[in-house]
Amino acid sequence: MRTLIKNAEIVNENQVFKGDLLIENDFISKIGNNISAGNVDRVIDAEGKYLLPGVIDDQVHFREPGLTWKGDIESESRAAVAGGVTSFMEQPNTVPNAVTQELLEEKYRIAAEKSFANYSFMMGGTNDNLEEILKTNPRNVAGIKLFLGSSTGNMLVDNPETLKEIFSKTKMLIAVHCEDEATIRTNTEKYKKEYGDHIPMKFHHLIRSKEACYISSSKAVELAEKTGARLHIFHVSTAKETALFRNDIPLKDKKITSEVCVHHLTFTDADYETKGTLIKWNPAVKTQKDKDGLWEALLDDRIDVIATDHAPHTWEEKQHVYTKAPSGGPLVQHSLLIMLENFRNGKISLEKIVEKMCHNPAILFQIEKRGFIREGYKADLVLVDLKENFTVSKENILYKCGWSPLEGTEFHSKVTHTFVNGHLVFENGKVSEGKFGERLLFHRD
Template identity: 85%
Template sequence: MKILIKNAHLVNENQIIESDLLIENDLISKIGKNIAGENVDQIIDASGKYLLPGIIDDQVHFREPGLTWKGDIESESRAAVAGGITSFMEQPNTVPNAVTQELLEEKYKIAAEKSFANYSFMMGGTNDNLEEILKTNPRNVAGIKLFLGSSTGNMLVDNPETLEKIFSSTKMLIAVHCEDEGTIRKNTEIAKEKYGEDIPVTEHHLIRSEEACYISSSKAVELAKKTGARLHLFHISTAKETELFRNDIPLKDKKITAEVCVHHLTFTSDDYGTKGNFIKWNPAVKTQKDKDGLWKALLDDRIDVIATDHAPHTLDEKSQNYLQAPSGGPLVQHSLNVMLENFKNGKISLEKIVEKMCHNPAILFEIEKRGFIKEGYKADLVLVDLNDGYTVSKENLLYKCGWSPLEGTKFQSKITHTFVNGFLAFENGKVSDEKHGERLLFDRD
């Protein structure tokens, strides 16, 4: 297939240029002005629209295997493609947990049949699976995931000796969820003394507090410095944690990197009153001061990546009382739209959005030939119209769980086309039934 995109504003490597782009099969074959349209299968006139590299989401929970009533690889990757996400990295806390090479490969087999987007799955760490961790292939697995907080039950890695062994033994990127279990338990007991079993969700950010996050994050950073490990901290949620990161060296030279999620850039603890459990995440959405600190660190490059931590639950599950309602929510269909809204409101540039959602995940994980608009790279692309908006409603959601914390939000921009490996996977509101997702590969020694 040859597809020619004409007159697009290409957003790439800190510049915006008007150009044509030719896709041949799965690759970007030519970028330039006035590319001839003979012998092509399709021409798309992108006049007035902006062409971005496909979004790479480095942290999602697509719930397959074992939790597929909440979501599955097919449903959630379909929603991701509609949201301009062409590649995702999924986490190991499915059922069974992906903590052996055999269980990890089972997930890859499912995705090979079901995924609309490109995929990679993290290998999970526990207190006793170091041998399995060390078998992980750096060429075709994104990294090792460790939960240093009780967010996921049995995957909590809380043995200091084990942690140090993992950090010092593997050369692979280690991604961590950081919350201090002892602090969370203590704060939960304080809340129970005050409210009994009927704790209001407005206490969530006080239970999973700044202190709980900082204690755990700072320990992980300290251990990475001690062992020389390659550490990536997921979903930073407090202003205080941003002090742990540097912006005085290029990303490719950083050994310790950080991610922020869309919900921590969007909501604050003031929103619990209206949104309730629908914005209950771990780590918790925190104060306006924290949100402001996260934005500052994102824009000054202490925080490197924007992701979603997409984690769907059913409406019934979310409608339980605070202690029973699970943490997490669906976001992949709307994360780019949220960031484009922040662009429209003058908070961030298009170039910076592309840097944090496309380029930096590719650099940080050393993804092969993705994340940039370059000749010879995979044709993972998203075309957006910045002057044609829509309102999020139940009717236009693609999540299996059927709800979004953003319902009723009016966006000023719209994703019109998403290409996955050169295939037009999403066009004007419809995801194609054909699946062209591929396993991500990584340029690592």
């Protein structure tokens, strides 16, 4: 299959330039000007549109196996490609938790049959599965995931000796959720004494506080520095934490890296009044000062990656009182649109969006032949129209849970086409029925 994209504004490697791109089977075979349309199967005239590498989301929860009433690999990867996300890394707190090699491989087997997007699944760490962690293959698994704050099942790693062992013995990237459990428990009890289970949402960021985040992430950084571990801190949510990260060396040379999620760049504690539990996340959305600090660190390269922590729950589950309402929300279909809106508002350049959502995840995880628009690379691509409006509504939400905290939001950009491994999987509002996602591979020593 040969597809020619003509007249696109190509955004890649800190440049925006007009050109054509030829896809042959699953690879980008040629980038240039006035590429001949002879002997091609499909021509797409992209005049006025922007061609980006497919987004790589390094943190999602697609809920399969065991929690599939909330979402599943098929439904959530369908939503992903509709949003220009062509590759995802899914977390191990499914049911059962992916904490053995057999359980981990079962998720890959499911994805091979069901995923519209490329996929990788993280191996989960616990207080007692070091032997299983050390069996993980660095060639075809994104990394090890540790929850240093409360999580689903037996996945809270809170034994200092275990942590030291994992950090010392694994050569793989260790991705961590950082919140200090003791601090959160103390804060929760304080508010429960006053309000019982009906704690107002406005206190969420004071329960899962800045201090809880900083205590945990600073300890993780300290341990990584002592042991030489390769550490990646997920969903940084406070301005204070950004001081833990460097911007004076290239990303490929960093041993300690960080990610920010779109909701922490979008909402603040002021939004709890109108959004309530719909924007209940762990770590919590915090203050305007924190949001400003995250933006500053993102733009000066202390923060390396933008992701979603996409974590769907049903509408009914989200209506429970504070102590019963689960944390997490669906975002993978709209993350690129959120960032394009920030481009429109002058907060970030297109080149920087592509760097943080496409290039940097590929560099940071050492993903093979993805994340860039280069000849010989896999044809994971997204076309966007920056002049066409898109309003989020029940009718166009593809998440299995059927809702979004962004409902009613009007974006001034639209994803029009998404290619996964050279296949046109999304075009003008419709997802194809073919599932062409592949297991991500990593070039590591």
